[in-house]
Amino acid sequence: MSNPGKEKKALVWEALSSRKDHPTAAELYLSLRETGQEISLATVYRALRSLAEEGRVREVQGIGADRFDPVRVPHYHLVCTRCHRVYDAELPYQEALDAFQPRVGFKVLGHEVTFFGVCSLCSDAKEAHDG
Amino acid sequence: MSNPGKEKKALVWEALSSRKDHPTAAELYLSLRETGQEISLATVYRALRSLAEEGRVREVQGIGADRFDPVRVPHYHLVCTRCHRVYDAELPYQEALDAFQPRVGFKVLGHEVTFFGVCSLCSDAKEAHDG
DNA sequence: CTATTTGCAAACACTTTGCACAGCA
DNA sequence: TGCTGTGCAAAGTGTTTGCAAATAG
Numbered sequence: 001m002s003n004p005g006k007e008k009k010a011l012v013w014e015a016l017s018s019r020k021d022h023p024t025a026a027e028l029y030l031s032l033r034e035t036g037q038e039i040s041l042a043t044v045y046r047a048l049r050s051l052a053e054e055g056r057v058r059e060v061q062g063i064g065a066d067r068f069d070p071v072r073v074p075h076y077h078l079v080c081t082r083c084h085r086v087y088d089a090e091l092p093y094q095e096a097l098d099a100f101q102p103r104v105g106f107k108v109l110g111h112e113v114t115f116f117g118v119c120s121l122c123s124d125a126k127e128a129h130d131g
Numbered sequence: 132m133s134n135p136g137k138e139k140k141a142l143v144w145e146a147l148s149s150r151k152d153h154p155t156a157a158e159l160y161l162s163l164r165e166t167g168q169e170i171s172l173a174t175v176y177r178a179l180r181s182l183a184e185e186g187r188v189r190e191v192q193g194i195g196a197d198r199f200d201p202v203r204v205p206h207y208h209l210v211c212t213r214c215h216r217v218y219d220a221e222l223p224y225q226e227a228l229d230a231f232q233p234r235v236g237f238k239v240l241g242h243e244v245t246f247f248g249v250c251s252l253c254s255d256a257k258e259a260h261d262g
Numbered sequence: 263c264t265a266t267t268t269g270c271a272a273a274c275a276c277t278t279t280g281c282a283c284a285g286c287a
Numbered sequence: 288t289g290c291t292g293t294g295c296a297a298a299g300t301g302t303t304t305g306c307a308a309a310t311a312g
Contacts (some may be wrong), residue, residue: 041269
């Protein structure tokens with residue numbers, strides 16, 4: 001193995017936190033392999049799961065596979081319904097919503113807002129062949 | 132077959148729209164079988180997919196399997212992180228959010244707000260064994 | 263030695279699809 | 288006849304897990 005002794009979890013964390021997009025486990029796995037890291041997909045999943053339990057990573061449930069986001073500041077997401085890319089929304093987290101009581105007896109711990117729509121890349125492409 | 136010629140899609144629609152919860156495809160399949168309908172799980176999935184394309188059904192992506200909601204009025208959901216039940220939030224759809232431009236070039240078509248927390252059933256149970 | 267981490271492949275849960283057949287225009 | 292809808296089982300996709308080998312203390 002090329003990195004004996006080094007925790008793969010740290011590699012996964014580094015790979016994820018150095019990205020601005022919201023990669024899936026498989027994408028993270030591929031980018032790690034591309035940078036010469038010897039790691040298995042199972043280990044990427046295990047690392048991600050473990051990081052999520054520690055609260056260092058957030059799972060963004062989009063349309064296909066789950067995507068992961070290093071937890072920085074709570075924020076929202078934009079999911080393109082054409083290409084399924086996930087972007088960050090430039091809308092501040094509405095803390096007021098967590099104080100809201102959306103149903104009797106339900107204790108809100110957090111919330112997520114996901115916007116669905118078409119991203120600029122797809123609306124450009126759309127003009128050409130999908131109007 | 133007990134309902135030859137009758138479109139199963141209509142049965143799925145009836146079963147879904149008569150419920151107040153947010154069943155998974157499998158749950159819908161079971162309830163149809165329980166009411167004596169001869170239908171296969173594949174057909175339930177096909178019907179749901181087709182209804183979703185028509186906009187008559189909404190997919191609620193929760194924690195495990197996708198859940199389906201007959202589209203009535205846009206509304207939000209509460210997902211219990213313990214039991215994964217999905218409830219409707221008593222918070223009106225914030226149409227203003229769809230007018231919001233969360234990112235340059237991204238055309239918002241809709242949004243979804245999902246609250247995470249603990250439902251009353253689980254917080255009751257929690258007292259007893261999960262403090 | 264014991265606890266932890268990892269890779270591999272198998273197992274899983276959920277969903278979609280290929281194919282053959284039934285019903286109807 | 289040809290099109291649509293259906294069931295069944297197989298295939299697919301994404302994720303988790305069992306187990307043995309490697310590593311660390």
